[in-house]
Amino acid sequence: MPRRKRMRKVAAPPGFRGYKPYGNRHGSKEHVDLLYEEYEAIKLADYQLMNHQEASHLMGVSRATFARVYESARRKIARALVETREIRSVFGNASLDHSWFACEDCETRFNIPDNLTGQHCPLCKSENIHSIKEQI
């Protein structure tokens, strides 16, 4: 049995299922899987400009683990750019500590706070929704 990895806290799921290059000559190559926690590491360090100490704390992992996840994320993105590969977002070892849902009809992503009873999309009111964990 594989060693159970510690879950890494991810604040919110990425707003995409994937990225595709265009204008490249070669057709479909194998895609690169970007894990949710890798996305989160890039977001915290390079978008929200946090230092590794702060970012690792927020993700609930050691600094060393954060550095590893972050490095892996950067290498994957670099590889996708240089080798013109598609990026897909994959759940990985992320823990979304609140339930996130996606609407089938308008692709909005949202959480449902404890005090809300109805389960429908907050934007288009569709009841055609699913948990993001189940989707991946």
Added chain:
Amino acid sequence: MKTIISSTGKKLESGFDLRFGRAEWFCLLDEETGETTFHENENKEASHGAGTKAVEKVIELGASKIISGDFGPKAKELLEKFNIQMVLLSDDSRSIADIIDRIK
């Protein structure tokens, strides 16, 4: 129910702002009456804690739902504590009016 939409400007024609803590403006929509008011985000340039301050503002304005493009971990923790719903949209080509139309 009141909803906050992050906005790049103070008009209904303004674009949706994907940032929450560093959004330029917040549009407050009263879903019952359809009334909207715009509130400037004074803390958008804050070097630290812009997300937390934005949450404080949302609570002050009495909203129970936020439509934005992304929430940082600190903002998210607070929003969960206060049972404020987070709604993520990734398309910033829409205007505030477009989004309001979709809610109705």
